[in-house]
Amino acid sequence: MKKRLLLLSFFVASVFAASAQDTTKADPPLIISGSVDTYYKYDFSKHSNIPTSFASDNNSVSIGMIDLALKKKVGKAAFVGELSFGPRGQAQSLPNSDDGNSFHIQNLYVSYDVTDKFNLTGGYMSTFMGYEVISPVGNFNYSTSYLFTNGPFQNPGFKATYAFTSKVSLMAGIFNDSWNAYTAVNQVNTFGAQLMVAPVKGWTAYLNLLTGKLSGTEFDLTTSYQITDAFKLGLNAATFKPADVVGTGGFTGVALYPQLAVSKDVTFGLRGEYFKTKAGSYATAGPAPGSSVFATTLTANIKAGPLTVIPEFRLDNNKDVNDGFINKSGAPTKNASQFVLAAVYAF
Amino acid sequence: MAYLYPMKKVFFSLVCLLCTQIAFAQKDSLQIDEGNNYIYYRVVDKPSLSADTLYKRGWDFAVAFNPSAKPAKGKAESTLNTSGKFIVYSGVSLMRKEGGEINYTINIQTKDQRYRYRISNFVFKPYQRDRYGNMVPIPGIEVPLEKMSTKYGKKDTDNYLDQVASFCINTAAKIKQAMDKQPLVKKTDPIKKVSTENW
Numbered sequence: 027m028k029k030r031l032l033l034l035s036f037f038v039a040s041v042f043a044a045s046a047q048d049t050t051k052a053d054p055p056l057i058i059s060g061s062v063d064t065y066y067k068y069d070f071s072k073h074s075n076i077p078t079s080f081a082s083d084n085n086s087v088s089i090g091m092i093d094l095a096l097k098k099k100v101g102k103a104a105f106v107g108e109l110s111f112g113p114r115g116q117a118q119s120l121p122n123s124d125d126g127n128s129f130h131i132q133n134l135y136v137s138y139d140v141t142d143k144f145n146l147t148g149g150y151m152s153t154f155m156g157y158e159v160i161s162p163v164g165n166f167n168y169s170t171s172y173l174f175t176n177g178p179f180q181n182p183g184f185k186a187t188y189a190f191t192s193k194v195s196l197m198a199g200i201f202n203d204s205w206n207a208y209t210a211v212n213q214v215n216t217f218g219a220q221l222m223v224a225p226v227k228g229w230t231a232y233l234n235l236l237t238g239k240l241s242g243t244e245f246d247l248t249t250s251y252q253i254t255d256a257f258k259l260g261l262n263a264a265t266f267k268p269a270d271v272v273g274t275g276g277f278t279g280v281a282l283y284p285q286l287a288v289s290k291d292v293t294f295g296l297r298g299e300y301f302k303t304k305a306g307s308y309a310t311a312g313p314a315p316g317s318s319v320f321a322t323t324l325t326a327n328i329k330a331g332p333l334t335v336i337p338e339f340r341l342d343n344n345k346d347v348n349d350g351f352i353n354k355s356g357a358p359t360k361n362a363s364q365f366v367l368a369a370v371y372a373f
Numbered sequence: 374m375a376y377l378y379p380m381k382k383v384f385f386s387l388v389c390l391l392c393t394q395i396a397f398a399q400k401d402s403l404q405i406d407e408g409n410n411y412i413y414y415r416v417v418d419k420p421s422l423s424a425d426t427l428y429k430r431g432w433d434f435a436v437a438f439n440p441s442a443k444p445a446k447g448k449a450e451s452t453l454n455t456s457g458k459f460i461v462y463s464g465v466s467l468m469r470k471e472g473g474e475i476n477y478t479i480n481i482q483t484k485d486q487r488y489r490y491r492i493s494n495f496v497f498k499p500y501q502r503d504r505y506g507n508m509v510p511i512p513g514i515e516v517p518l519e520k521m522s523t524k525y526g527k528k529d530t531d532n533y534l535d536q537v538a539s540f541c542i543n544t545a546a547k548i549k550q551a552m553d554k555q556p557l558v559k560k561t562d563p564i565k566k567v568s569t570e571n572w
Contacts, residue, residue: 057470059502095506106506133506152504159504228513252513290524331526372502373468 057097058373063090063114063162065368071354075362076321076342077311079170080114080162090368091115093161095133102140108133110160119160119179121207129208132160132180148184150208153177154197154220155234157248157262157281166285166293167325168336168368172301173264173279175311177244178205178236181218193224203240216241228252242268242276256287268308275306275315291330297323313349336368400534402542406493411518411534413492413541419552420486424451427483427552431490434551435479438544452482461497461536463529471508472529473499475518475537479544490548492541497521497533 066087069075074084082088091112098105109130110116116128123129135149158165158174185199197220202210216238224230231249243266250260260283267276279302285295298321305316313319325338341363344351353359406412419427428451435444435455444455456478463472478494495518500508518537521530 055469057508058468059470059506059508095502097506108506135505154504161502161504163502164504224512230512250512252511255514258513 058094059097060092060094060108061161061163061370061372062092063168063368063370064088065090065168065366067364067366069362069364071352071359071362073352073354075351076169076340076364077175077350078172079175079311080118081169081366081368082113082118084364089113090162090370093132093163103136103138105136106133107131114160114162123208131208143189145187146184147187150180150182151185153179153181153205153236154185154218154232155181155236155244155246155248156264157250157260157283162368162370163372166283166295166327167297167323168338168366168370169323169340169364171262171279171281171297171299172277172310172312172319172321173262173281173299176266176277176301177246177264178241180206181216181236182208182210183214183216183218185218195222196220197222201236201238201241203238205241211240213240215239238269240269240271242266242272250283258285259283260285267304268306273306273308275304275308277304277310277312278302291328293327295325295327297321297325299323313344313346317349318345319343319349332372334370334372336366336370338366338368340364340366399538399542400531402538403534406491409519410493411495411537413538413545414489415491415545416487416489417549417552418487422486424483424485427451427488428453428481430552430554431481431483431488431548434548435481437551438479438547447480447482449482451484452480454481455479456494458498459540461533463532471500472533473497474510475533475540477537477540479548481548488552490545492544495537 064087065081067081067084069084072084074082080090089112091110091114093108093110093115095106095108110120110132111130115132116130120128120130120132131150133150133152135147135151137145137147139145152159156174156177158170160179162168181201183199183201185197187195187197189195199218200214201216201218203213203215204211216236218236221233222230229251231247234246234248237243244264246264248262250258252258261281263280265276265278268274279300281297281299283295283297285293287293300318300320301312302318303310303313303315308315319342321340321342323338323340325336328335341361344360347358347360351359351362403411403413406414432444432453435453439455439457442455442457444453446452447454456476458474458476460471460474462469464470476494476496476498477492479490479492481488481490497516497518498510499514499516501511503509516524518534521533
């Protein structure tokens, strides 16, 4: 009994001590955030067809990843370290090291606020390009767009960001010569820039450029507008040309993301994407060079506190019958469709 | 059996401590005004001071309290307004992180020998984690404090209301200090020195 009371006293004292620490005005605490995600996918051809990132396993209850981000800021200096484990957080989104093992690192960088408006950041960072992201918490749809899958995932480098006002900022940086690699192949010579404008309340637009002798050149427009409390419209458009040493061709695409909240906990969203591959030798995760695909994805987000349940139906329509889809009889087909039921818990 | 009595005392003390903590729900400091909006409102007597003197002190407070926003004269006589924002946190202890920011307005009005102030127009802007692992505002989403319970659960709403009330209580103390024209006294704990001479 005495032991129990002692333990109880210790617990209560701990709670109060923690509470006291929480209310101090000192530097913010170490911030921990992240997510876990799991899914079931059924492709109506009875095998996986649609070649986008993640949600890869057909007719299987499978895992995405556990994602764990740590952030600490003391004064003007900060670091972020984000680790991920699981198919989504390893081979499907990260490069392996030379020995074939994963470093599990999505973000690892330090930053310093030179002034309130000027920030310097260096390290291994998620790319600034594109609308969709690797973390399932940052996406509305669970499956990903062709533009996301074929764009960069990470860009290690050094960047400077200047905020002219809260509505206009400019980032410019120099990044490793190759996307999605922990080390440069040879040089740090890819130039990246991002112009952010927020013309009206709720509307933000990012004009992005990434160009290098090895990585090629991509222009990207990412914008979203919360038009009313319930309705949001997003748009992503991009065009890519590979470096001469890599190949010829590339891709162009546009995706529209209308989303409507029908209640506090339920939102419906549509993604309509047109993705066109340019004629040439560069192969994309998508239709053959010189072809195109139109993909329609209908998704719902049903929230229960930190848990989001995501039912999703997707229909992709290739331009040509030989662009890669196979029906359940094993014959080439223009169409592919799949259903996904995913659950994402954010913390 | 003799040890039961002191244990009862310990148990009783723990229960009292927990009850005290529960009773300190700071959101109770917030009031509801005629328009059904949350407000922190106080009227303070300040004998022997004129409206102008109090107004100047209020202005000095507003400038010092929020240097990034210049205070503005209000429509009514001897009235000033300033606005700002502060971060509110979700979760506790190890899982504590920025949940959003609260925008607010402070209105101070003076008369001879009296002043009043209100902290109001609370609007919550929720944060989300961006691709770099930072918590940032979600563009275009703004929730008046009065409507938080329709968008968030009771636990989150109460947590944010407590933090708003705590901000108001701290701000009220600073307003009082400025209106009383008390110099800012830095709290310094006496340095405990050890004697190394006698050993």
